[in-house]
Every structure is written in structure tokens, then in C-alpha cells.
Amino acid sequence: MSAQTTTAPYTAAAVESRSYASAFRTSPFAATMPANIRLTQTTATGAIDILKILTAFAHGAEGVMVAWTGRATPNHKQRLLVLRELLHFVGCHRDRLAIVEGAPDEARERAFSEQVRALGPWSFGSQPVFGMNDALPAHGVGAHASTAASRALQNLAGDLLRSGKVAGVLAWGQASHEIQPMIARTPEQARRLFAGGRGYPNLATLLETVADENMAVVVRPAELACIDALREEGIHLPEHLFLIGQGAPRERCDALLPECGDVPGAMSGEELAAIERWPIEERAAFWSAQFAQCVHCDGCRSACPFQCYTNCLNDALTPHNGHTATAKQTACAHLACATRLAGHCVQCESCSGACPQAVPLYLLHQKATQVLASVA
Ligand code: SF4
Ligand code: SF4
Numbered sequence: 001m002s003a004q005t006t007t008a009p010y011t012a013a014a015v016e017s018r019s020y021a022s023a024f025r026t027s028p029f030a031a032t033m034p035a036n037i038r039l040t041q042t043t044a045t046g047a048i049d050i051l052k053i054l055t056a057f058a059h060g061a062e063g064v065m066v067a068w069t070g071r072a073t074p075n076h077k078q079r080l081l082v083l084r085e086l087l088h089f090v091g092c093h094r095d096r097l098a099i100v101e102g103a104p105d106e107a108r109e110r111a112f113s114e115q116v117r118a119l120g121p122w123s124f125g126s127q128p129v130f131g132m133n134d135a136l137p138a139h140g141v142g143a144h145a146s147t148a149a150s151r152a153l154q155n156l157a158g159d160l161l162r163s164g165k166v167a168g169v170l171a172w173g174q175a176s177h178e179i180q181p182m183i184a185r186t187p188e189q190a191r192r193l194f195a196g197g198r199g200y201p202n203l204a205t206l207l208e209t210v211a212d213e214n215m216a217v218v219v220r221p222a223e224l225a226c227i228d229a230l231r232e233e234g235i236h237l238p239e240h241l242f243l244i245g246q247g248a249p250r251e252r253c254d255a256l257l258p259e260c261g262d263v264p265g266a267m268s269g270e271e272l273a274a275i276e277r278w279p280i281e282e283r284a285a286f287w288s289a290q291f292a293q294c295v296h297c298d299g300c301r302s303a304c305p306f307q308c309y310t311n312c313l314n315d316a317l318t319p320h321n322g323h324t325a326t327a328k329q330t331a332c333a334h335l336a337c338a339t340r341l342a343g344h345c346v347q348c349e350s351c352s353g354a355c356p357q358a359v360p361l362y363l364l365h366q367k368a369t370q371v372l373a374s375v376a
Contacts, residue, residue: 063116091284145195157190199353216242222348303354342368
């Protein structure tokens with residue numbers, strides 16, 4: 001039986017490994033279990049696809065039990081714990097996702113069904129929420145660097161280019177109405193560069209295109225982490241990079257910009273803490289209003305240096321390039337991305353910066369990183 005094919009509302013679904021499924025179906029109590037418990041078959045033994053769980057939620061399950069007859073691998077369990085906390089963060093109570101190991105157990109399965117029933121429906125409406133963004137700290141995506149930092153960058157870039165030490169300096173510039181990465185190749189062009197702010201594109205993703213040149217690049221903690229990750233994966237980057245640090249560790253950089261202020265990659269947790277202080281119903285209202293804005297343009301995925309992990313928006317969870325997905329379906333798609341990216345995401349906030357609807361995706365990624373660090 002599949003959760004996706006049923007039209008009747010159900011309060012609990014069990015997403016299980018193959019071995020658990022056959023053990024459940026042959027158990028003496030299988031025939032007497034509440035009708036609202038549906039089994040969703042997995043495709044691989046011993047592994048539960050995160051998408052299976054989220055698809056069950058997106059299609060109306062009010063609770064999901066993930067079960068193995070054996071033991072889950074530590075890595076797999078960590079990812080499930082990340083998902084459970086992300087669900088709670090967006091207003092879907094963590095008790096709606098049970099993670100269990102061992103043979104089917106009638107009392108446990110019934111207790112879970114009752115627990116979910118007691119929680120009631122996971123309400124994720126699309127009602128507008130006024131004033132909640134004001135409750136967040138003022139420094140959101142789009143906060144810009146100080147003028148002093150940009151001036152220092154322009155002077156340094158001009159000197160580097162005049163001396164011939166580098167063939168180009170990669171930072172940011174204004175293109176039409178948007179802030180885009182920009183390579184200055186002359187001292188005159190260097191005067192148009194500016195230092196990075198929150199949500200500005202991650203510069204590291206462009207280094208592959210100038211891999212055979214001597215380059216200087218502005219690195220925030222996020223760019224630095226991304227350069228390390230790309231090198232580890234064997235991606236061809238410029239051999240000699242002159243690193244201009246913006247809030248990055250002094251020992252890793254060839255020069256530092258002054259007065260950098262708040263830069264991405266330095267997670268404060270302040271905004272997460274502010275949201276977590278809201279009652280769960282308010283978090284659900286806040287996030288449903290955010291996800292209702294999503295137009296499934298894929299801009300966030302395209303902006304991510306680790307986009308190979310984020311192909312969740314194109315699959316069965318939500319229609320691509322359409323407006324017909326519910327806020328709950330959209331939330332599930334973005335939670336799938338955030339769960340998969342946990343451990344890879346470098347907190348550059350490029351995804352949020354690229355979003356035409358200003359969906360604060362960076363908060364999901366911060367939360368996923370925070371949870372993974374606590375369970376690893
Ligand atoms: S998911 Fe993480 S690494 Fe990817 S763009 Fe967003 S913040 Fe950057
Ligand atoms: S960039 Fe924004 S609108 Fe586009 S898919 Fe991502 S969250 Fe949705």
C-alpha cells in the first residue's frame with residue numbers, strides 16, 4: 001500500500017525498510033491495526049529516502065514512523081534527526097516523526113497513532129502573517145559591507161593589478177539592478193568593486209572559470225570553506241590565489257579588509273533563537289506564509305555551490321516552474337534540500353540572496369547545520 005495513492009485522510013504512516021514491511025505484514029496484529037496506519041514501501045533495503053517521508057507529509061500524513069527491523073547506520077540516523085528538528089522548526093511537531101529500530105511492535109505502533117491523533121492536524125495554512133518578520137533581528141540578507149571595507153578593497157585591487165601580481169580581482173559589482181560577482185582586470189575597473197554583504201553570490205563557484213590565471217579573490221568564511229571543499233573534490237581552481245579576507249581568519253589570508261561587520265559564514269544563531277522562542281503554531285504560520293511565496297523558479301538551487309545535492313524541487317514533491325503546489329508541499333521540498341545539504345552547506349546565504357521572493361532559506365540551512373553538529 002502506498003501513502004501516495006490513498007485519497008482518504010490518514011493520521012499516521014509508517015515508512016519502513018523492506019524487512020520491516022514483510023515482518024509487519026506477517027505479524028499476528030497486522031490485520032487489526034488501525035486503518036489510518038498506511039505502509040509506504042521503500043525502494044532500497046536498509047535505507048529510507050528522506051523524500052519518502054516528506055512526500056507522505058506533503059500528501060496528507062499527520063505523522064510518519066520510520067522503522068527498521070535491524071539498526072540504522074549512524075549517518076542515516078543523523079540525517080533523520082536533522083529532518084525531525086527541521087520539521088519542528090517550521091511548525092510540524094517533532095513527535096510527528098518517530099524513528100524506531102526493532103521488530104514491529106503492536107503497542108508501540110498503536111501508541112504512535114494515538115500520539116499523532118492527540119496532536120491534531122498539522123495546520124500549515126497560507127494565511128498572511130503580519131509583523132512577524134519584524135520580530136527577527138534587523139540584520140537580514142542584503143545587509144551591505146561598510147564603505148571603508150569597499151574603499152580598502154578598491155585600493156588593494158588597484159595596487160595588485162598595477163603591479164601585475166594578479167591578472168584579475170574577483171569581488172562584487174553592480175550589474176543593472178542586481179549585485180553580481182565581478183572580475184576587475186584594470187585599475188579603473190577596480191574602482192567599481194565592493195566588498196560582500198549577506199546574501200551576495202558565493203564567489204568560489206566562479207573560480208573554476210578562471211582556473212588557469214593568477215587571481216585575487218575576496219573570501220568570507222563561506223568562500224574559504226567552499227574553496228576547501230571544491231579542492232577536496234578535485235575541482236581545478238587557480239593554483240595561486242591571492243586571498244583577500246573579509247571576516248576570514250588572518251592566517252589563511254594574504255590581506256584583510258577592515259570593518260567587515262556581519263558576514264555570512266559566521267553563524268550567530270540569533271535569528272534561529274528568536275524564531276524558536278515563538279509558539280509552534282506561530283512558527284507554522286510564519287513558514288507557511290514564507291513558502292506560499294515560492295514560485296519554484298529554482299533560483300536558490302542554481303545559486304548553491306553544492307547544487308548537486310539540491311535537486312529536490314524538480315521531483316514529485318512539487319510541480320516545477322508552477323504555482324500550484326501548496327505551502328506544505330513547498331515546505332517539504334525545501335526541507336528535503338536542507339536535510340541533504342546538512343554537512344555540506346557553508347552558510348554563504350547565496351540561495352536566499354538569489355530568491356526573487358525573499359524566502360529566508362538561510363534559516364533552514366543554519367538550523368540543519370546546528371542540529372547536525374549537535375548529533376554528530
Ligand atoms: S544551501 Fe548553503 S551552501 Fe548552498 S547557497 Fe545556501 S547557504 Fe550557500
Ligand atoms: S529561489 Fe525562492 S522562489 Fe525560487 S525556488 Fe527558491 S525559494 Fe522558491
